[in-house]
Amino acid sequence: MDSALIPRGVKRCPFPQFILFVAIVGAVLLWGVYAMLLCWFKGLNQTNMNDAYGFALWIWADLAVIAVGGGAFFTGLLRYIFGKDDLKNIINYAVLIGFICYSSALLILAIDIGQPLRGWFIFWHANVHSMLTEVAFCLSCYFGVLTIEYIPLILENRQIDRVPFFHHLGHNMHETMAVFAATGAFLSFFHQGSLGGVAGVLFGRPFAFREGILIWPWTFFLFTWSAAACGPCFTILITKITETVTRKKLVKDSAIELLAKISGWMLLTYSIAKTADTWYWATVTAPSMGQTLMDFYSNNPLYGIWILILEIAICGFVPAFILITKKGRKNSLALWIAITLATIGVCINRWVMVLQVMAVPVLTFESWFMYFPSWQEIATTILPVAYGVILIAISYRYLPVFPNEPELNPMETLPAQETEKEEAVEPSVDLEQELKPAEA
């Protein structure tokens, strides 16, 4: 039915099956949209946030998707600036995942603010001293960059590519991609960092506050670092999930292994830095404010020292050691475990830096604040996931996201008839060029 839109040389599931899948995920998406509309029209009283928990599930989701979306900028940096050519096989997907993550982040922010119609005040009345201002500017600009990086892939759709203008536009955009990759890396460094700064500058909250260099608290650097380390792990994780769902090999092992290795080293160095940061904070910063490490991890039903161990040791050092060893990367199960742990680790870190910050009492006569999100908050947090799944499904079906796919999954018979028909319509298009795997 939609075969004319499907890239050449690849096989896709029957159209009804595809529609059924999209419809099921679409139902979840609609549920999220309903919750979103409730929040917009009835206000944030639809949530379980309160005056002690002004930052909650959404801000965590925001920080988490941006962290795991970091795979786009870091892979782009490695591919275009450091010339890691092997990564061309996964860069398209990294960009797509990044695009989904960042558009989700912007959507969540639009739901999260109390007066969404005034959202633009952050640009108009910008306070240059606020980390959140930096986040807003860099985030929006980087989303623009990701869109620019994603467009050439859309233009490679078989039908769109037949229009000479789009064909050339796509080609020219590819040529300039290094510039955007560099811009993206620069912007990402700052907004990943300033998201870390959001918590780190809170000198009224000893649990979050960190010293640093000039105006940048250590969390600024740690957030960028962890995003660069764990973002690619998430890209690999989603790639692996996609491969499992489609029951196909989509990206060459060499690309995955290279990315995994670099991630592994980033994760190891990050974990060491994070340990040092935690150590200094626990022994110097917090005690100078009259608090000990265990004050932050006791007398409450949830936050125990286990969360620190889980974040740094189990989801930091363990995956790092797996990924830096050749054996670990080559063993499918070990790789799965490592990338999953790394992704969980960065999400826990963001959780701790938002939710636990709000939970810890600072005034001596207050006690821990606990919170559980309302269904509206959960639905609006799942909304971007559903949206992401749908966008991936559509992109995978109609765009040459994985340039290696035809090579890795050779088809027995080409739909010869169809090719002939198309050639008759547009004889000027060079078939060979069309068949060339996409390179973003």
Place this chain on the structure above:
Amino acid sequence: MKHKKAKKYGMVIDLDKCTGCGSCMVACMAENNVPFRKDESNKLLSITWMRVYKLTNGKPFPNTDICYLPRPCMHCEGQHEGHSPCVTVCPAIATDYNIETGIVSQIYTRCFGCRYCMASCPYHARYFNWWDPVWPDGMEKYLSPNVSPRMRGVVEKCSFCFHKYQLAKEKAFMKGRRELKEDEYQTACTQACPADAITFGDLNNPNHAVYRMAKPDPKHHGRPTNPHAFRLLERLGTNPKVYYLSSREWVRRAGDNYLENESIAKKPAHHE
């Protein structure tokens, strides 16, 4: 024209006098058109610019002791003027530090409700309007015309009754004066307190009662030199303009976090 020293309005609250009656809270709500709901049982959703906390020394009878502690916004000055926890983080400059008075303002029509300021304030002095205000029938007529009511989705907090400052200034101008007398500008809570526990005035003016009571040390960011005076969470470096007095050591100790064997002797802020 002779350069006049900027004001630094602040408060001294004598906890030995406070009975916990809550008049300050009521006066504040009435004065500032603070909205309320039918069911206010969830205190984490109630807007209380001024909130009275109940502290206990945690000891069993007969050594039990309690203390009531009224908590307005501290109008933190930070380690350098205007470096309040909340002002520095607001991305839209919707909360601002007034250099002339030292008052931390909140611009309701500019605030877009990101709540970053709430996350930054260790005193929980900031409140979000989770609902649009609904006044009981006829009550709109009793709202103060000098304070704009707030809409859903924005943050609000104690303003040290800034509108009263503006009114007092206007009156003084009419009389040809530029300077306010101590009693011309007083907050609603100060005036309402039946126990006279709250004193309000200019912390930069040695003639004002607040100055004499707290004896702020300008060399150490206004740290009180009166041995009975303390500020909440002094060690964080927020530099609050609200001082508390208590003759009881456990109350003074409850004002800040200390390590187990640490003495309450004036600890420097971590930034120093």
